[in-house]
Every structure is written in structure tokens, then in C-alpha cells.
Amino acid sequence: MAALMFDFQEVINEIEAFSHLANDFIAPESRDVLPRMRIAVESFRSQKGNYPIDLEISRVNPLRTRLSRGAYEKGSGGGHDIYGEISSKWRIKKVSQKQPGTARRFELLGIASTQVRLMCQQPAHPGIREIAMWRMEIADSKSPGCYFHIQILGDRPDFPFPNSLPVPRLPNLMLTPTSVAEFVLAELFQDDWVAHMTLRTVHLNRWAPIQRDRWSKLLNWKLGLIGAGGSPWTTIKQQQPDAALFV
Amino acid sequence: MLCKLLAIPPRAAWHYRALDDVDRSYPPHDILVETSQGIALLRWLLHSVLPFPTFLLDYRYLAARLSIEPSSLRRILFSKQGAQVRKVLHRYEYSGLLASFSGPRWWRAGIEHWIWNETKGDPFSKPALQTLARAKMARALKPSQIEKPVISLDDQFRPTDDLIELSSAVQIGPDGWPPFADAAWVSLDAAKSNSTLAALVTPPDRARLF
Numbered sequence: 001m002a003a004l005m006f007d008f009q010e011v012i013n014e015i016e017a018f019s020h021l022a023n024d025f026i027a028p029e030s031r032d033v034l035p036r037m038r039i040a041v042e043s044f045r046s047q048k049g050n051y052p053i054d055l056e057i058s059r060v061n062p063l064r065t066r067l068s069r070g071a072y073e074k075g076s077g078g079g080h081d082i083y084g085e086i087s088s089k090w091r092i093k094k095v096s097q098k099q100p101g102t103a104r105r106f107e108l109l110g111i112a113s114t115q116v117r118l119m120c121q122q123p124a125h126p127g128i129r130e131i132a133m134w135r136m137e138i139a140d141s142k143s144p145g146c147y148f149h150i151q152i153l154g155d156r157p158d159f160p161f162p163n164s165l166p167v168p169r170l171p172n173l174m175l176t177p178t179s180v181a182e183f184v185l186a187e188l189f190q191d192d193w194v195a196h197m198t199l200r201t202v203h204l205n206r207w208a209p210i211q212r213d214r215w216s217k218l219l220n221w222k223l224g225l226i227g228a229g230g231s232p233w234t235t236i237k238q239q240q241p242d243a244a245l246f247v
Numbered sequence: 248m249l250c251k252l253l254a255i256p257p258r259a260a261w262h263y264r265a266l267d268d269v270d271r272s273y274p275p276h277d278i279l280v281e282t283s284q285g286i287a288l289l290r291w292l293l294h295s296v297l298p299f300p301t302f303l304l305d306y307r308y309l310a311a312r313l314s315i316e317p318s319s320l321r322r323i324l325f326s327k328q329g330a331q332v333r334k335v336l337h338r339y340e341y342s343g344l345l346a347s348f349s350g351p352r353w354w355r356a357g358i359e360h361w362i363w364n365e366t367k368g369d370p371f372s373k374p375a376l377q378t379l380a381r382a383k384m385a386r387a388l389k390p391s392q393i394e395k396p397v398i399s400l401d402d403q404f405r406p407t408d409d410l411i412e413l414s415s416a417v418q419i420g421p422d423g424w425p426p427f428a429d430a431a432w433v434s435l436d437a438a439k440s441n442s443t444l445a446a447l448v449t450p451p452d453r454a455r456l457f
Contacts, residue, residue, distance in 0.1 A: 016271075024451040029414035031430070032395055036371055043363035043370060046261045046356070053368055066451070102263060202426075 002243035003107040004138060005095055008045050010210055011106075011176065012038055017206035018178040024196065025185050027064040027083065033057055034178070045094070045103050052093045052109050059087040059115070063181055067121070068188040075191065081121040082131065084184045088114040088177040105247055112138035114180040115155075118188075136172050136180045145237040148172045148218070171236070173218065179211060217245055248277045252288060254343035255354075265356035268302035272427045285344075292345050299428035300398070300406075303341050303352040307406050308429070311396045312358065313380040314373050317408040319389035324351070332384045336361075397432045402441055404431065417452040419444060 019034035026033075037057060044053055057063055062085040070078035091111040094103040118132040135151045149169035153161035174180045186193045197204060221241050226232035250257070255265050272295070275287035295301075300308040306324055310317040324332055333340065339357030346352070359370065365383065366375040377390040396410035404421040416432040424431050438444045438456060445456055 012267075028416070028452070028455070029395070031418075032413055039359055040370065042264050042267075042356075043359050044368070046264045046360050047363060048260060 003109060003141075004112075004241065004245065005105045005107045005243050005247045006176075007105055007247050008041065008103060012041055012045075013206060014176060014178055014210045015041065017203045017210070018181065020203040021197075021207055022181060022185060025066050025189060025193065027066055030062070030064040033061065033063040037177070044092075045106075050094045050096075050103075052091055054111070055088075055090045055092050057086065057088040057177060059085075062087040062117075063177075065185060065188055071189045071192060072187055073190060080131070082118050082188065083121075084188055085117045085119060086114060086177065086181050086184060087117075088180070090177075107243065108138060108140075110140040114174075114177045116180065116184055136174050136183075138175060139169075139240075141240065143169075145169065145239070146171050147240050148175060173215065175214065175218070179214075182211075214246055221245055248281070249274055249288075252285070252344050254341070254346075256338070256357075259338070259357065259360075261354070261356040261360040264360070265302060265354050268356055272296065272301055272425070288344060293348075294423070295425045297345065297349060297352065299425055301425065301428045302355050304355050304358060305350060305352055305406070307398050307408060309353055309358065311391075311398050311410060312362070312376075313384075313388075314376045314391050314393075314396060315380050316389040316391050317398070317410065319387065320384075321408060323385045323387060328385055328387070335383050397430075399437070400431055400433050402437075402444060417455060418449045419447040420449050421447055 015034055015038040019038065022034070023031065037055070040053075040055060044055070065084040065086075067081055067083050068078075069081050070076045072078045072080075072082065089111055090113075091109040092106040093109055095105040095107050096103065113135050114137070115135045116133065117130050119128050120131040121128055133153050133155070135154065137149055137151065139145065139147045139149060146169055148171065150172045151161075151166060151169060154163050154166065157163055174183045189196075222236055225235050225239050228235060249269065250266065253269065255262055255269070259265070273291075275283075275291050296303060304312070306320050307317040310320040313320075320332075323329055333351065336353055336358075339353045339361060340346075341352040341354060362370045362376070362379065365379045366372060369375050373394070380388050381390070391410050393410050393412050395413035397413050397416050398406050399409040399411045399416070400419070400421075401407050404419075404424070411432065411434045413432075415435050417435050417438050418430045419433055419438070421431055433444050435455060438448050448456060
């Protein structure tokens with residue numbers, strides 16, 4: 001099975017739009033993270049050679065959200081002060097290019113993982129604690145599925161969810177680092193994010209069509225699979241999409 | 248026509264990237280450029296492009312990108328050694344309309360292309376950037392100690408040679424600052440002590456003033 005492809009310009013536009021859209025919800029020290037990511041994609045695209053790179057938001061310099069003071073519940077009714085940290089690694093390679101700077105697509109080379117960590121400030125305890133972690137991933141061709149999945153913890157040997165246990169692989173709909181970031185912001189700021197998304201029309205008008213198109217393609221693919229008979233979940237779990245699903 | 252007037256190098260690997268950057272900066276349409284005898288383009292360059300960090304960068308924003316002190320780049324650039332620096336960056340220097348109006352500018356797309364090549368795909372590594380600047384441009388360039396440097400504006404909203412740490416900067420929205428330009432920053436301390444600046448701090452940063 002060929003590797004899943006994405007359109008360079010679409011991903012650049014997606015990062016650019018989300019960078020503006022999310023600005024109010026990003027911690028001051030992280031406001032360079034998405035612009036840097038966009039620059040990395042553009043720079044890679046405009047190079048002559050075709051070699052794999054890791055498109056990365058590092059754990060050292062993650063995309064950090066603003067502090068959510070209980071806003072993960074409606075009416076800010078939550079009891080924790082938390083913020084999210086999003087890091088990501090996608091190993092990618094250009095599909096082809098006729099001349100430098102004109103590559104239209106890139107493909108994933110096995111690693112496509114976006115990690116979310118929720119960090120808690122606890123007045124009773126000094127310092128900051130990680131209170132939740134999960135990874136939203138796109139599988140490689142050898143994975144048992146499902147292809148677009150979420151794994152909980154799994155980066156350390158400790159229980160629960162030690163790194164020796166890759167299950168459960170929960171189904172996932174958020175694929176790119178920015179779409180994962182939107183998911184996180186919507187979770188941490190239940191009221192504010194929804195209100196915000198009704199206001200920022202300029203950037204929303206660029207962000208929404210990209211997401212709508214990708215969601216449609218993903219859901220139509222899944223719909224096609226379950227229409228083929230058999231147990232829907234077992235069918236979805238076993239299948240990998242065509243490399244050109246999103247392009 | 249725009250490509251020609253802005254002199255985007257036609258065969259550069261970063262040509263399309265530069266074109267995309269220009270497109271995002273709301274340039275006047277070709278037809279308006281023609282019917283206004285080019286005045287629309289001049290107005291756009293003078294009012295919306297050259298004074299700001301857009302698809303063109305002046306020495307300050309170039310220095311910040313390379314993690315070096317802007318004052319050291321200015322000193323070298325406008326001294327005898329400046330010719331050497333200009334030569335290294337010659338391929339990326341803006342040579343279109345109004346190129347000689349207010350000091351040299353460089354194509355952001357070209358500079359990023361150069362940085363990626365020279366840092367072997369590690370374009371935000373501070374040591375790699377500083378090594379690049381000092382090895383290829385001038386040994387005397389002074390590395391910045393700031394982790395994530397941004398250019399600070401003065402109280403007239405003009406860029407200064409002062410770098411500030413991103414986490415201790417607040418974003419302001421001065422009148423006329425183009426939406427496609429990089430953000431405008433002042434230090435948190437400056438905004439706290441200057442009511443004019445404080446009034447311009449963007450909503451997400453306002454809470455940090457108190």
C-alpha cells in the first residue's frame with residue numbers, strides 16, 4: 001500500500017490560517033511554533049533534492065496553550081488549572097517535482113504522530129504535573145489498525161498504558177497537528193473556543209473549507225467501508241485508505 | 248507585471264514561494280497598476296510593505312531571524328565590511344521598485360531558502376543560525392543571548408535595534424499595521440509604563456498588563 005499523501009499548499013494554508021485563528025489561545029512563549037512549522041514546510045518544498053525530513057513540533061518547544069482555569073467544563077466549572085502541550089512528528093518526503101519549489105504533494109513515511117499532554121498547576125503541590133497524555137496518529141502499512149487512531153500514554157514503561165502495550169487503538173478523526181490543536185483548544189476552552197470560532201471569519205474562511213474537505217473525504221471513505229457488508233468496526237479496522245484519499 | 252516590477256528572480260528555487268508571499272500581501276491588481284501608471288504599486292510598497300516585516304525584511308528583522316544583535320549587523324552593513332555581507336546575500340536582496348528608498352531589504356523567501364540549505368534543514372537551531380551568520384557574513388556579528396528574539400518597536404511604532412524575548416513581549420496593534428506583516432511587539436515592561444502602548448495591546452495579552 002502506497003503512503004498517504006497531502007497537498008503542500010493545503011497544509012501551508014492550514015497552518016497559516018490556524019496560526020491566526022488560535023493566536024488568542026496560545027501561550028505567549030509558543031506564538032512562534034506554528035509560524036516556524038509553516039516556514040519548515042515551505043523551505044522543504046522549495047529545496048532541490050528529494051529526501052525525507054521530520055516535520056516536527058518538538059517536545060522541548062511544544063505548542064503550549066493558555067492556562068484554562070476550569071474552562072474545560074462549561075461555565076468554567078472545572079476544578080483544575082490546566083494547559084495543553086502539543087508536539088508532533090511527521091516523517092515526510094516529496095512525491096515528485098518537475099522543478100524546485102513546485103512539488104505539489106508530500107507523502108508520509110511511517111511516522112505521523114501528534115502528542116497531547118495536559119499539564120496541571122496545583123496550588124497544593126509545587127511545580128507542574130502531567131495529568132493526561134494521548135497520541136493522535138496515522139498508522140504505517142504494517143500496523144494492525146485502525147489506520148487513523150488514538151493511543152493513550154504509551155511513551156514510558158510505567159502502568160497504566162505502558163509502552164509495551166499499543167492497545168487500544170481508538171478511532172480518530174483529527175489527522176494533522178493543527179486539527180489536533182483545534183481539538184485540544186475546543187476541549188480546554190469549552191465556551192470561549194466556540195464563541196471565538198463564530199467571530200474570526202477571515203481566518204475561519206480559510207481554515208474551515210480545508211477541514212470540511214478532509215472530513216468529508218475521511219467520512220465518505222469510512223461510509224464506503226461499512227456499506228460493503230460485514231461488521232463495520234472489523235472492516236474499518238482492517239482497511240487502509242488509498243494514498244490519494246486527501247489529494 | 249508584478250513579478251517584473253518587484254524583480255522576483257525568475258529562476259530562483261524560491262521564486263514561487265516569494266510569489267505566494269506577495270500574493271498574501273494584498274498587492275494591487277495588474278489592471279490597477281496599469282491604469283494608475285504604477286502609482287498604486289508605489290503606494291502599496293510605501294504604505295504597506297517597506298515599513299513592515301512582510302515578504303521583504305530589513306536588517307533588523309534579518310538579524311532577529313539569524314539570532315544576532317541588529318546593532319552589530321547595522322554597524323557592519325554600513326561599514327567597509329558591508330560589501331562582503333551584501334555579496335553573500337546578493338541573490339536574495341530586493342532590487343525591484345523603490346529598492347534604494349530606505350536601505351536594503353531581502354526577500355524573506357530567499358533568506359529562508361538560504362537558511363534551510365546552510366543549516367542542513369535545521370532552520371531554527373540557534374547555534375546553527377549564529378554559526379551561519381558569523382561564518383558566512385561577518386565574524387564580528389554579535390550573537391544574541393535571547394532564546395526567542397523578536398524586534399521591539401519604540402513608542403512611535405518604529406522598529407528598533409532592541410531584541411526582546413518572545414515570552415516577555417506583548418503584541419500591539421498600531422493603526423495601519425498590515426495584517427499580513429509579522430506581529431508588532433513591545434516589551435511587557437514598556438507597555439506597563441506607557442499608557443499609549445498599553446492601549447494598543449491586543450486582547451489576549453491585555454491581562455498580562457495587570
